[in-house]
Amino acid sequence: MADIGVNLCGLKLANPTVLASGIVGISKASVSYAVKNGAGGVILTYEGGMLNSVGYPNPGIDNIAEEFSNLKSVGAPVIGSITGKNAEEFAMLAGKINKMDFAAIEIVMSCPHTPGYGTMAGQSTPEITEEITKAVRAKVTKPLFVKLSPNVMAISEIAKAAEKGGADAITAVNTLGPGMVIDIKSRKPVLGGKIGGLSGDALRPVAVRCVYDIYKSVKIPIIGTGGVLTGEHAVEMIMAGATAVGIGTGVYNRGISVFRKVTREITAFMKENNYSTLEEMRGKAHEE
Amino acid sequence: MKNEMPVTVPIKKVIDEANGIKSVILPYRLNAKPGQFAMIWLPGVDLKPVGVSYQDESSFGITVSAVGAWSKKICEMKAGELLGVMGPYGKAFKLEGKNIVLIGGGYGAASLMMLAERALKEETNATMIIGARSSDCLIYRERVKQLGLKTIFTTDDGSFGEKGFTTDVLQKILKEEKADKVFAVGPELMEKRVAEICLENNVPCEISIERYMKCGFGVCGACSVDDEGKRVCVEGTVFSGEEALKIREFGKYHRDGSALKKEFGGKK
Numbered sequence: 434m435a436d437i438g439v440n441l442c443g444l445k446l447a448n449p450t451v452l453a454s455g456i457v458g459i460s461k462a463s464v465s466y467a468v469k470n471g472a473g474g475v476i477l478t479y480e481g482g483m484l485n486s487v488g489y490p491n492p493g494i495d496n497i498a499e500e501f502s503n504l505k506s507v508g509a510p511v512i513g514s515i516t517g518k519n520a521e522e523f524a525m526l527a528g529k530i531n532k533m534d535f536a537a538i539e540i541v542m543s544c545p546h547t548p549g550y551g552t553m554a555g556q557s558t559p560e561i562t563e564e565i566t567k568a569v570r571a572k573v574t575k576p577l578f579v580k581l582s583p584n585v586m587a588i589s590e591i592a593k594a595a596e597k598g599g600a601d602a603i604t605a606v607n608t609l610g611p612g613m614v615i616d617i618k619s620r621k622p623v624l625g626g627k628i629g630g631l632s633g634d635a636l637r638p639v640a641v642r643c644v645y646d647i648y649k650s651v652k653i654p655i656i657g658t659g660g661v662l663t664g665e666h667a668v669e670m671i672m673a674g675a676t677a678v679g680i681g682t683g684v685y686n687r688g689i690s691v692f693r694k695v696t697r698e699i700t701a702f703m704k705e706n707n708y709s710t711l712e713e714m715r716g717k718a719h720e721e
Numbered sequence: 722m723k724n725e726m727p728v729t730v731p732i733k734k735v736i737d738e739a740n741g742i743k744s745v746i747l748p749y750r751l752n753a754k755p756g757q758f759a760m761i762w763l764p765g766v767d768l769k770p771v772g773v774s775y776q777d778e779s780s781f782g783i784t785v786s787a788v789g790a791w792s793k794k795i796c797e798m799k800a801g802e803l804l805g806v807m808g809p810y811g812k813a814f815k816l817e818g819k820n821i822v823l824i825g826g827g828y829g830a831a832s833l834m835m836l837a838e839r840a841l842k843e844e845t846n847a848t849m850i851i852g853a854r855s856s857d858c859l860i861y862r863e864r865v866k867q868l869g870l871k872t873i874f875t876t877d878d879g880s881f882g883e884k885g886f887t888t889d890v891l892q893k894i895l896k897e898e899k900a901d902k903v904f905a906v907g908p909e910l911m912e913k914r915v916a917e918i919c920l921e922n923n924v925p926c927e928i929s930i931e932r933y934m935k936c937g938f939g940v941c942g943a944c945s946v947d948d949e950g951k952r953v954c955v956e957g958t959v960f961s962g963e964e965a966l967k968i969r970e971f972g973k974y975h976r977d978g979s980a981l982k983k984e985f986g987g988k989k
């Protein structure tokens with residue numbers, strides 16, 4: 434029987450599939466549902482409204498205290514994901530969620546489509562990546578994951594900067610883009626600001642290359658994310674160097690049970706090809 | 722992600738249903754089953770879920786109550802103007818039994834009309850209850866007459882039909898006649914009352930739950946309900962009364978676009 438458990442910076446995942454940030458993860462209940470459907474770990478994204486209400490004496494703060502207490506009941510490690518405008522805001526928010534029940538914290542410096550955030554705020558340079566990571570590291574006692582954008586020339590330099598700043602793992606990657614679709618009858622961009630970047634199938638080759646490059650340049654583990662829809666895709670990510678795999682769009686393509694399906698397919702692949710641990714496949718695409 | 726893109730079509734017809742409530746008919750073959758919903762894109766404004774209230778071979782319609790930015794604009798639109806369509810989404814109602822009761826509060830009757838029409842076609846004995854605040858807010862008064870659908874109207878102020886709530890009528894019906902199944906769509910507190918009444922009377926029921934939705938097809942989590950985390954847009958919107966009563970937040974609170982909890986007041 435293949436061993437597919439993963440130790441990610443001390444987080445024990447029953448399998449390498451992780452619910453990616455921003456996908457069905459708005460509440461304890463919604464991430465629990467992903468775990469019930471086989472996710473080995475989940476990333477819960479702090480929504481804007483919740484973010485704004487942190488630290489203010491309004492109903493929001495009770496919401497949050499209740500929402501994110503006793504996360505053990507979720508049944509798998511819950512990673513809290515935040516984003517900010519600059520190092521101060523990141524550090525302030527990180528300090529607050531560090532006190533909550535999350536197993537680890539992810540900071541997203543790669544949001545491609547919100548002005549003032551991520552790549553639009555110039556966060557995808559090695560200098561700023563290191564500055565923000567350092568500022569957050571100073572406030573965070575839990576494992577710190579830094580999520581990177583694929584919209585850069587040398588992602589390995591940025592990953593190195595995050596490692597230098599104190600990151601414990603890299604989540605790679607966020608969506609590609611931003612993209613736009615114009616409805617040619619109404620002559621209007623479709624869905625206004627709601628249409629984000631490219632993900633899923635279209636993103637996978639870029640994501641695999643990013644993980645491959647990052648694996649060469651840093652020692653910390655990678656959560657390979659982007660276009661993982663099947664167990665074969667997960668194996669591809671692992672061979673590029675990923676320790677765990679993030680799944681977002683797969684929830685749409687294959688339903689919420691995508692986690693269980695991908696895990697089953699990984700196990701089947703391992704059996705057919707005589708692998709007994711994920712370790713034996715990890716980074717294998719780098720061997721001569 | 723695999724792009725679910727709206728298909729834009731020109732409005733075929735606008736129907737004035739009641740004070741502040743209009744129906745818009747779109748020339749698009751949606752193929753929705755009774756109880757399913759569509760995501761309607763108002764170019765440049767927003768994308769919102771709406772129940773399907775009319776449907777034939779080549780077109781379908783929605784019935785919208787003007788409450789906010791999106792719905793007010795929809796209610797001001799004229800034939801020829803463009804709307805984008807995505808869907809259908811969600812689970813459908815299961816038509817079962819010889820005698821059924823349908824209960825629509827506010828614009829809720831919209832999501833029940835396809836089911837009512839199906840029941841008439843299959844010679845199921847259907848009774849519709851449509852309720853609203855007052856007579857000027859009641860929808861489908863002409864439509865049910867033309868369909869020959871047995872309908873009881875209620876108004877809170879007694880200005881038309883029976884004075885009182887739809888649930889009062891339901892209780893009376895369940896006491897006097899046999900009902901095999903009850904279907905309800907409306908303000909959540911009404912839906913909860915219906916589920917409880919049906920449980921007490923040992924009659925199966927199905928209700929359609931409304932939650933804030935961003936995507937409509939299961940990826941964003943905006944519509945996930947506590948504690949289990951079921952997504953209303955995929956695992957719902959139709960739930961059995963028993964399933965609904967198991968949802969902790971049912972009839973208590975819902976979440977807005979920023980995932981903040983909002984308690985239910987007297988109205989949705």
Ligand SMILES: Cc1cc2nc3c(=O)[nH]c(=O)nc-3n(C[C@H](O)[C@H](O)[C@H](O)COP(=O)(O)OP(=O)(O)OC[C@H]3O[C@@H](n4cnc5c(N)ncnc54)[C@H](O)[C@@H]3O)c2cc1C
Pocket residue numbers: 758767769770771772773783784785786787788789790791792793828831832930931932933934958988989
């Ligand atoms: C599955 C599903 C089916 C739906 N079917 C229909 C339908 O058939 N017809 C229809 O009109 N809408 C329907 N809705 C609701 C619709 O999607 C929008 O939420 C609604 O039109 C309000 O959007 P808005 O942007 O205009 O207003 P918002 O900006 O969202 O709201 C403006 C203000 O109105 C209040 N408000 C919101 N909704 C209501 C309400 N229902 N009654 C009173 N006040 C309210 C809000 O609290 C806010 O203060 C459905 C929703 C779901 C999830």
Ligand SMILES: Cc1cc2nc3c(=O)[nH]c(=O)nc-3n(C[C@H](O)[C@H](O)[C@H](O)COP(=O)(O)O)c2cc1C
Pocket residue numbers: 453454455456478514541580606607608629631632633634636658659660661679680681682683722940941
């Ligand atoms: C609908 C949607 C919402 C997303 N929201 C976020 C978000 O809030 N924060 C974030 O860091 N990434 C977000 N992402 C990016 C995903 O976490 C993931 O990095 C990306 O989609 C690639 O993985 P995939 O191909 O499996 O979807 C979102 C992606 C999608 C499709």
Ligand code: FES
Pocket residue numbers: 457933934935936937938939940941942943944945952953954955
């Ligand atoms: S509306 Fe996005 S998951 Fe239901």
